[in-house]
Amino acid sequence: MPETRRSPVLVGRASQLADLRELVLDQNIRLLTVTGGAGVGKSRLAATAVRNAESRFISVDLAETSEGEQAWGTILDALGRPAEPHATPPGPDAVAARIGVEPMILLADNCDLVARDLAAGLSAVLVRCPGLTVVATSRHALDLYQEVLYLVPPLSIASDGSEASPAAQLLWNCVETRFRDAAIAADRSQLEQIAAELDGVPVGLELAATAVGRLGAERTLDRIRSGQQLPPSPFVDVPSRHRSIRACVEWALSDLDEMGLFVLLHVAASSVLTDLEEVLLLSGERGDPIAGKLAELVDRSLLDHSVAENGHYTYAISGFTRSFCRQLLFEDRVLAKRVRFRRAEGLRLLAREITRLLAEPDGRAEALRLIDRWLPDIVATVRYLIDHDAYRDAIELLSELEDVWIERGLLADAEAIVATLMAAVDSGAHPPTLMAAGRELLGRWALRSGRFEDAKRLLAPVVSARNTDTRRTDPGLVHRAGRALAQVHHETGKPQRARTLLARFPSAAASPAEQPVAALMEAVIGLGDVPLEDDETWSALRDHAAALPRRRDRLTVLNTLGRTLLRARSPHRALEVFHLVLRTPEPVMSLLEMVTALEGCARAYDAAGVEYSEQTHRLSAATHWIRASCSLSRIAGNSADPAVSTIGAVLDIDEAIAYALSIPLLSRADLGSPLLSRLTKRQLETALLVAEGMTNRMIANRLGIAEWTVVNHLRQVMTRLDCPSRLHVALVIERETQQPA
Incomplete structure (x- = not known):
């Protein structure tokens, strides 16, 4: 029969206990507030430190009090309330009179609900009682001038490999003392994961120990991560506020308003540290209210904060509090949906900010920082939107982050997500517009990455005359798809089809923001595949394209012009255009456009004849390697050149660009007869x-x-x-x- 007792040992607390004892004995400290998050073990640690202080002490538990007079009455009862019928009513004066000048330590435990009321009179009590030291435990400070704060951290979840972390050791002890067989069967790595999920908070670990004993470590871990409640504490001497994670956190949150709860849930939804500027951006709110709520949450020990290198406050949430937030959202589906969708909207704002920064040379560093911090949250949000049938929102968020997928080599992964989304749309009763939006997005990505046949297959159904519902409900989408399909026909040598589509979807009907690019692309497509007799026409288009303000538009039109000149059998002119693309500052900011230009250079040298075969082979091999190493979608038929084994490969984007620009440009003499x-x-x-x-x-x-x-x-x-x-x-x-x- 396994032993059924609780482990009384303060595991991993030797350092904190020594610190507290030293502070309690310090004659210069009259008011010491032991603070920290819910369930972190403030009461047990403070009681142990005071008990060993070798001084008279009185311990008062104020957890059940909710107003000042009641709290002072409880303290007075602990001190021994006078029996006289006309004694002073409970309050600071009565307590001060009862204590007098004798040395004493008063442990006011669990002051959270009455901290403000106590603070109003405690200062006067300390003045009248020179021998008194007050040790209070509370999740937030009493805000008195002479107050000394001691923050109790959670148990460490760090392990040196040979020994379990202090948090996992406490979890093991709690399981072993009540469920010895379960402890023997428990996997150490799973116990470490449970300890990490709960961030080493002792109350959480003790509750998890009961779950491990009854459900096993793996199912316990799944429950914590999914937001399901753990079995309540089985011990009758445990107060009700410590019988569950939710009860423990909610005990002092009765006056937290809706905005404060929203901010807490918002921060909890993120897996990264968050600074104030990012919270404001993601929440869509501006001004002081959010900053004030963050400060309040820090004061209540629901968030931790520090100062980042940029001078901004950085906020983090403990795993224990995050578990509470998960349980709250698990049990309130309406609230969960509202928070998630509000967060998705915030991430769209963040996506637009990242896209804007990526387009600016000076903003690239900040954009990459935001990408690295928020990409896992963004991807998780996209999948959440798909799982909850918010397909339109998911498509818009995926589209907003097009440059991010390319920047981080995730374009193929993003395309797979869109394909999954389209399969879900196709299997349900959803409006055709959703399928058309998915096709248009994938078609645009295929066109941008040079996969013209894939683009044609995806875009044609969107433009089809049979697609009347989409044409009626979202004409802008059909217009964009039609112009993109016209470009595909142009790229695949079908100029007449391209002109026919442009007649149906003229640039004049595009949105004002798109009209300059659309008109220029229309002019490029109008060149067709006929060899040009003069330089004036194409050079004017080149100059207009180079003057476009938006980087992506500029490079896209130039690459299209270069490929058009190749089909018009003017590789010497095309090469000039591709070189203009490659000379763009910060080429890594437009990786896909750079690879496209390098591929264009390879085709230009191939058209010049066998005397340029080495250059052709080197550039072809380089573009193949770059596409593979950066996870960029490959063009059908674009395989590694076998000649590279004897020539050697250019395996870096900067090196490849430098090599391409070092090769002399072609001239008419390199091409033989202009007629032929x-x-x-x-x-x-x-x-x-x-x-x-x-x-x-x-x-x-x-x-x-x-x-x-x-x-x-x-x-x-x-x-x-x-x-x-x-x-x-x-x-x-x-x-x-x-x-x-």
């Missing part, structure tokens, strides 16, 4: 073989393609070279190939 540059590589091969006198069948055998494909290529050659017959093709080829380079 109108032909694709396969068309030029066909034309050269025609000039050699080969038949269609012979050409098909030589190139390993179907004969009808040769016929199609030849028709294109005749159209582009303005030749009415095969003979004219042969004559043009002979003339152009004999020209000096």
Whole structure:
């Protein structure tokens, strides 16, 4: 039969006990307030220190008192109230008269509910009783001038590896003394996790010990993390306020107003330290009220605070108080939903701030700090919104943080989250607009990362004429998708389809903020794939794009222009545009655009001929490695170049950019005949073989393609070279190939 007794040992408190004894015996200290969070062990520690002080002491428990007169009466009863019928009524004067000038220590335990009332008269009592030392325990200070505060911290949850942490040791002792078999079966790592979740608060550990004995360590840990109540304390001598985590914290919170509770729940929802500016940003509130509530929560020992390097107050919440907040939200689903959605809105404000900072060179450091601090909370909030069918809010938050996903190599993960969201939308009775919004977001990301076929597959259903519900309820979304799809058709060599879509979704119908970029993109798409005879048209577009104020818009339009020039068989012009992108300061701020420009450079050198094969191979290998190492979505067919094994790879974005900019730009002389540059590589091969006198069948055998494909290529050659017959093709080829380079 296991022993059924509580462990009386103050585990891990030797240092605090010695400190308190020294303070109690200090003749210069008349009022010592032992403070700290709920359940941290203030009463037990103070009582032990006073009991060993070798001085007369009186202990008074004020936990059940709620007003000043009642508190003074309780103290007077402990001192021995006079029996005279006309004695002084309970109050500071009566207590002072009863104590007199004799040396005494008064332990006023659990003063929380009457601290303000006691403070009003305690100062006078200390003046009239020169031998009196008052030791009070309270979650907040009495706010007297002569008061000395001693903060009792939770038990340490740090372990040196060979021995359990003090918090885990107390948990083990409590389990072992009542449930010996459970202690033997408990996994040490799980006990350490439970101790960490409760932040080493002794009352929480004692309650967890009962749960471990009855449910096991793993289920206890799950209950704490999910916000479910633990089994109440089984000991009859434990006060009701210590029988559960919620009762322990709520005991002194009866006068905490709604805003104070909201701020507490808001901070508890975060897994990181929070400074005042971030609380204001995330809560959407400005001004003094939030700051005042944070100060009140610190005063009530519900939050801890310190001063950060930037001079801001930084706030943290104990695991014990966080467990209380979890239980509160678990039991009140309406409150939980309100807090969560208010927090999601705050995180959207934070996302916009991060996006704004990322777009500014001077703001990048602050943006990265915010990303590193809040990214886990943001991701958790997105998943919460999806789990609770708030798909529109989730899509908007994902969209706001587009640059963050790219910055931290999480674009593929974000796309997977959107795909999960769309699957949930597709399986339920949700408006088509939600599915369209998800498709538009994924399509835009695919377009930005160069996966044009994926973008086409995603965007086409949004633009479809059959999608009447979405067109009616969210015309702006359809307009954006239509213009993006036009760009996809342009990028995939279908200029007529692109122009048709632009006629349906003109730049003039875009929002005022989007119109300048939309009009410029419209002009770029209008170039088509026809070789340009002059430099004026494309250079004017280049200059207009370079003048766009927003960095992402500027680089996106320039890269689109560069790819357009490549398809127009002007790689020398395209290379100039890509170099302009690569010369942008702080290239890591626009990683995806930089990789796109490097890929464009590789294609430009590939079009220039075999003499630039080394440059082509190096840049291709570099972009493949960068996409893989930064978890950027890969373009279909863009695999590692086997030639890199003999040439060597450029494996860093800055190094790759420096290498690309060090290669000389191309000129017309590098490209051969301007007339023949109108032909694709396969068309030029066909034309050269025609000039050699080969038949269609012979050409098909030589190139390993179907004969009808040769016929199609030849028709294109005749159209582009303005030749009415095969003979004219042969004559043009002979003339152009004999020209000096």
